[in-house]
Amino acid sequence: MTDSILPNSLAAACDQVQLHGWELWIEYFALGGNATPRDLARHIARTATLSDHENDVLVQALNERFLAMDLDHPLSYARPDPPAPRSPLPPLPSPPPAP
């Protein structure tokens, strides 16, 4: 993966997928994010830090934009991947393989 595909900061990722301001916050909010637009902007500018969970909601919003560009989740998450679900969860779509 080249540097132009893998952004080295959230700000660069926002530029790459052209998601900024209200549009970005709405995508983040839709996924369950709880930070205000101002706090989100500060986190992206690295002048404040959101919790790992809030960071990951933002990363998910950006990764979904990358997905639409045929780039598969290039941004990494702050929280570790969870173990596979305890129950087989048959109704769940595409359960992840065990790590």
Next chain:
Amino acid sequence: MSDPVGSRAEPDSLQLFGAVLLGEHSLDELLDLVVVLARRTVAGADGVSVTLSREGTMLTSNFSDDVVRELDSVQYKARHGPCVDATRTQRMVRISLDGDGSYPEFSRAAQQRFMTAVMSAPLTTPQQGLGALNFYSASVERFADDQAEMASLYAGQASILLANAIAYANSTNLNAALREALTTRELIGEAKGILMAREGCSRDEAFDLLRIMSQHSNRKLRTIAEELVESVQRHD
């Protein structure tokens, strides 16, 4: 001598702009109105078009006929011409196509289409440049000073109308996006609740499960949540 058509048309056009209710017309309809009234307002304007600029890209959004649309395109391709310069500099550009040495490539194309004069007035607000309003003539050698003033005044009024219409459209779009976001948020909240009950995990861990399923299946988290909620509803 000032033109009687222009003098008569000015108050009508401005009154019409004042009577426009933004919520009742689309932006496209308003731009069509701007084109139609511009032809009536400026004497000698045989064709009119609107250039809109966004992030450095210019396009003709509305036009009175195909000839003016083609002549706008010639300017965009050449990256210079009256409408390009009026948009970039936010100043009026007025040329005669017979003897005026400016824009040779565009002038040739315009003369081939029997045009004799062109004038582009900027569409602009104190906050931003919107583009330009372009007047083409096949009947006057050069747009007169009073018609240039008229075009400038008209473009100023049209700019206010368009800026308000764009702000209204943006606000409407934002409201619609927020409503859609709330629906998605509720759906994802419901899916997280299901996972919390089944897995005995926290809300944040439920999100982690959803996002890793999204990651492994290359599908949006909303889609995963929707399918999960629907599957549970089917089993209930």
